[in-house]
Amino acid sequence: MQIGKWKFGISPINWVNEDVHAIGDHYTCHQLLNDFTALGFTGTENCRKFPQDPAELKQVLTTKGLQLTSQWKGVIFADPSLRQEELDAYRRHAEFLHYMGAKHVVTCEIGGSPHADPRGLEQKEVQRLTDEQWKYMTEGLQQAGEICNELGMKLIYHYHASTVVEHEHEIDRLMDMTDPKLVHLLYDTGHAYYGGTDPLTLLRKHRNRIAYIHLKDVRDDVLQRVKRESIPFIDAVVQGVFTVPGDGVIDFKPIFQALKQQDYEGWMIIEAEQDPDKAEPNQYARQSIAYLHETIDSLI
Numbered sequence: 001m002q003i004g005k006w007k008f009g010i011s012p013i014n015w016v017n018e019d020v021h022a023i024g025d026h027y028t029c030h031q032l033l034n035d036f037t038a039l040g041f042t043g044t045e046n047c048r049k050f051p052q053d054p055a056e057l058k059q060v061l062t063t064k065g066l067q068l069t070s071q072w073k074g075v076i077f078a079d080p081s082l083r084q085e086e087l088d089a090y091r092r093h094a095e096f097l098h099y100m101g102a103k104h105v106v107t108c109e110i111g112g113s114p115h116a117d118p119r120g121l122e123q124k125e126v127q128r129l130t131d132e133q134w135k136y137m138t139e140g141l142q143q144a145g146e147i148c149n150e151l152g153m154k155l156i157y158h159y160h161a162s163t164v165v166e167h168e169h170e171i172d173r174l175m176d177m178t179d180p181k182l183v184h185l186l187y188d189t190g191h192a193y194y195g196g197t198d199p200l201t202l203l204r205k206h207r208n209r210i211a212y213i214h215l216k217d218v219r220d221d222v223l224q225r226v227k228r229e230s231i232p233f234i235d236a237v238v239q240g241v242f243t244v245p246g247d248g249v250i251d252f253k254p255i256f257q258a259l260k261q262q263d264y265e266g267w268m269i270i271e272a273e274q275d276p277d278k279a280e281p282n283q284y285a286r287q288s289i290a291y292l293h294e295t296i297d298s299l300i
Contacts, residue, residue: 001040001289003296006264009043009069010036011214011271014244014281016049018072019115019234024276033064039285043267045106046071054099061100068100069267070156070212074110076117077140078133078164090144098151104212104267105148106186108158108165109137115162115234124232129164137164138177145182156186156212161194162233168197175206185209189250190216190242190271194223200254207262216271217248242273244284246291253295260299 001008012032017023029049036044044066051057061068073093076082094105110116112127121127129137145155157174159165165174175185187210192199203210219241226236245252270288272279 001042003292004299006259006296007043007267008041008215008292009045009067009267009269010039010041010285011045011269012047012049013045014270014272014274014285015276016047017237017273017275018048020238021048023238027276029060033060033066035282035285036066037064039282039289041066043067043069043269045069045269054096058100068097068102069269070102070104070106071097072106072108072158074108074116074118075140075144076111076119077109077144078111078129078137080136080140083136083140083143086140087143087147091147094144094147094151094153098153102153104154104156104184104186105144106158106212107141107144107155108160108163109141110163111137113163115232126162126164126166134173134177138174138183142179142182145179149182154184154211155182156184158186158188158214159191159195160188161191161236166191166195168195168202171197171202171206175209180209183209184211186212186214188214188216188271189245189252189255190214190218193218193250194241199250200258203255203258207258210264210266212266213259213264213268214271215245215252215268216273217243217245217250217252219243219247220249237273238275240274240278242271243279244270244272244288244291246288246295247284252291253298256296256299 015024015027075086114123148155159171189199192202222241
């Protein structure tokens with residue numbers, strides 16, 4: 001889908017959750033791709049419901065006129081003992097995305113995250129990095145960025161709730177400690193707001209590093225309850241903290257004005273991470289498309 005000069009894709013996570021497999025598990029690959037194309041989208045990210053064989057996946061997406069734009073890759077670069085293993089896995093992931101025609105590798109440090117760290121840490125809070133671990137993490141990210149550059153791709157760092165880079169000062173530190181030619185930024189409106197950062201301020205501050213965008217909105221009443229009751233991130237998602245652009249508290253008009261001023265030309269992926277049994281994905285996608293048209297058309 002294109003509005004003006006901007007390309008919009010749709011994330012399967014609006015239908016099928018990648019962390020809580022019970023959410024949306026009834027959907028098939030066929031249903032997802034039919035929905036995406038019926039809505040007018042030409043780009044999407046990878047999904048656990050899609051074929052696992054790269055050749056089969058490429059054929060299926062090509063038949064539907066869809067481009068795979070990226071796929072999440074969690075890394076543990078803050079632990080130097082895992083560095084080579086992590087870089088080898090990263091290269092395989094990047095090579096897969098390169099084969100699929102993608103230009104961006106969504107990347108996030110998941111070490112120390114209570115919901116994402118695969119080592120099964122016994123903790124409820126994020127295990128914050130020491131100065132030494134920050135050094136290890138950013139070194140690893142830059143090495144991964146070099147792999148992406150070799151393939152003509154970009155590493156785009158996804159700051160994310162309940163990880164070691166989620167708040168504004170952590171995003172700033174990451175940008176300060178990394179080479180802009182090796183580490184780019186994924187601008188996620190919903191995770192910025194969830195982490196206590198004004199999305200517009202973040203966009204203006206790091207506009208030269210942004211190479212890929214996730215558009216999601218936030219239900220502020222749910223977020224305030226999440227904060228009051230210290231509800232874990234995954235539970236907050238299940239309870240509907242996120243929604244599509246235009247259905248929450250974020251004002252997207254000045255965001256699009258700023259993107260227009262900086263001549264942003266990359267993908268924008270619409271996300272919601274909702275339970276499809278409570279928020280029918282096609283209905284919410286159509287609602288968001290109408291909002292985006294109305295908002296962007298007023299700027300053209």
